[in-house]
Amino acid sequence: MSAAEELLRVEGIRKSFPGVVALDGVDFDLRRGEVHVLLGENGAGKSTLIKVLCGAHRPDGGRILAAGREVRIHGAQDAERLGIATIHQEFNLVPELTVAENIFLGRQPRRFGMIDRRRMEADAQALLQRVGLDVPPRAKVRELGIARLQMVEIAKALSLDARVLIMDEPTAVLTSEEVDKLFRIVRDLRDDGVGTVFITHHLEEIAALGDRVTVLRDGRSVGQVPAATPEDELVRLMVGRSIEQQYPRERPDPGRPLLSVRGLTRHGVFHDVSFEVRAGEVVGLAGLVGAGRTEVARAVFGADPYDAGTVDVRGESVARGDVNAAMGAGVGLVPEDRKGQGLVLDASVQENLGLVTLRSATRAGLVDLKGQRADATRVAGQLGVRMAGLDQRVRTLSGGNQQKVVIGKWLLADTQVLILDEPTRGIDVGAKVEIYQLINELTASGRAVLMISSDLPEVLGMSDRVLVMAQGRIVGELPAHEATQDAVMALAVATPNTEDEAEGSRGH
Ligand SMILES: Nc1ncnc2c1ncn2[C@@H]1O[C@H](COP(=O)(O)OP(=O)(O)OP(=O)(O)O)[C@@H](O)[C@H]1O
Ligand SMILES: [Mg+2]
Incomplete structure (x- = not known):
């Protein structure tokens, strides 16, 4: 040459x-x-x-x-x-x-x-x-x-x-x-x-x-x-090996509703959104970008306010616009923007993993350091976080490994309802399967998962039910066996028949 x-x-x-x-x-x-x-x-x-x-x-x-x-x-x-x-x-x-x-x-x-x-x-x-x-x-x-x-x-x-x-x-x-x-x-x-x-x-x-x-x-x-x-x-x-099963799925029969959202509305953003996620269930939230999925997730987690509606976790209502209340009720969110919202970049892997659990790990006013370290070691191992050690600063982890830490944080906390917004963004194909297996372990132990992903095969492969959003509304629900790419897309591009909120969502 x-x-x-x-x-x-x-x-x-x-x-x-x-x-x-x-x-x-x-x-x-x-x-x-x-x-x-x-x-x-x-x-x-x-x-x-x-x-x-x-x-x-x-x-x-x-x-x-x-x-x-x-x-x-x-x-x-x-x-x-x-x-x-x-x-x-x-x-x-x-x-x-x-x-x-x-x-x-x-x-x-x-x-x-x-x-x-x-x-x-x-x-x-x-x-x-x-x-x-x-x-x-x-x-x-x-x-x-x-x-x-x-x-x-x-x-x-x-x-x-x-x-x-x-x-x-x-x-x-x-x-x-x-x-x-x-x-x-x-x-x-x-x-x-x-x-x-x-x-x-x-x-x-x-x-x-x-x-x-x-x-x-x-x-x-x-x-x-x-x-x-x-x-x-x-x-x-x-x-260095082949990866067999893309979407490993063994789900228990769904139990009682852990998350119930009723009539959730934020003017100009989403409207009259109602759904439930039961114990042991993965519910996918599909739709085009701008359909309002992330906004609904953030509202349920208390990160953004809403104008009307209710959010109940295990039958108890959760105060609106209050992240601490949502976390206290057992709701966790892996946000789409890990760097801005999910991590403290200059803190260590262990500190980040312990962010949510810190309070419960405090015994008689003292942080149970040994217990925390053991827990962090376990979760980092489950997720295959590649690092020099638990004391490495998260800023210097590779992109995919940072994402694993955001997920690990909620695995460590006793999260009942885990909302995942683009959970496998930047994750390699091998590690994805490990994350899917962890999702299955969560549902097997009776937790509920709400999953947003622009990777449609992933949503379809992992969800027991798929809710489709368009222009701020839920426009359809498909059980796993009917949720094909074509069926989801047909709903996602449909125009909901409403008059009050044409602005802000159209013209995308
Ligand atoms: N500034 C740094 N200080 C310490 N370790 C670092 C630093 N930058 C990278 N590393 C380490 O070097 C290794 C390679 O990281 P790199 O970011 O190059 O991976 P990558 O292939 O880009 O992965 P990903 O697909 O997750 O982005 C990782 O173990 C990472 O933790
Ligand atoms: Mg990289």
Whole structure:
């Protein structure tokens, strides 16, 4: 291969952190006009490799070559000079700034020494249009949902006009519509000769977008295969074994209702939502993005207020808009935004796992440290949290392992009703099955689970009943044996027959 064809090559890259070898001699290369997928389990070292390539981490050993020449990437400027743009797994936007300001942060166009706002906003508008994001350049980033944040990150990377585009799980938070848009953009860039490094845990995306795949396992590159490789073969390379049952399900007969929601309404958001979840049951909440699923979940958990209706847990009514009351009644929520709502990033794994239980673990005013540690060890083991130890700060865990900690927190607490909002986001295929098994253990012991997921096969595979929401209302209910993708989608796109709330939900 000529040097002109090869954009990047890394040879024998090593990187250790206290207690972990994250990269143990990784080889990887990227050609002009290709999409090269990096595949590996949670904690395999994908993001660490990316951070070496964008100058966020210095490797302990190995070489990096750009267009055949050895280079050092010791910071963001070095990466930018080499034409490398990166979209990180964790968002790097500044919430208090506008969309346009974030896109051009540190590179704002100037006129007579002043920031040329008009030009900046016009340029931002053009980029937003290119990624198909319908928000004004002056909108504050703080006001955007997580999928839109991701699209802003993408617009920002495009503004750099890079030759190498690195995307660390860009689709984890996107809807299928947005994924299509992103793929179109990446294909256009590929035609222009841009090389893309693409990380995903959604295996079906690999053949759809990729050219080659490099598989990382325990910090080593264990194989390089064409993107058209069958999924089961990719899984075997990635986890070192094949994964049999995708949705293991043995459910007891449902018992008495643990959660009863009646007439729940928040003006302009959701309307007259009523449902029950019984002991031993998994109820799926399906619908398009914007249908109001997350909003209902947050209201039930007390994180947001509501205008009318009631929430009962085990027959007792729960005060509205009061997270402590909901938690006290035994309700837990794994939120869709783990970084913003689920975790204390600078606390340890053990502290995060103990966040909910802390009160009950306190005996006679003293925290039962030994008991807490034993519990945390058990749950971290069940979830296969990959870490240097319970004292590791959650910020330095890999993305998927952070998600496992959010789930573990509620497993440790004596949660009766667990609400899961996109629980397997960023979780590798092997660990997903383990999470499904834990959900089954919860239901086997008589707990109730309400599950929201944009992964429709997952909702269908795990739920005993599926409730479908559209435009803030429950528009249908399907028992497991009738809940097919087609049946759910037919309900999800239906327009509820109502007059009072056309605004806010339409035009999505
Ligand atoms: N700053 C850090 N300090 C300590 N350990 C770290 C740090 N960054 C990463 N690690 C560790 O290095 C290992 C590799 O993590 P990395 O984030 O690269 O995994 P990943 O392949 O991206 O996983 P995921 O699919 O979950 O995102 C993990 O064990 C992680 O805990
Ligand atoms: Mg990662």
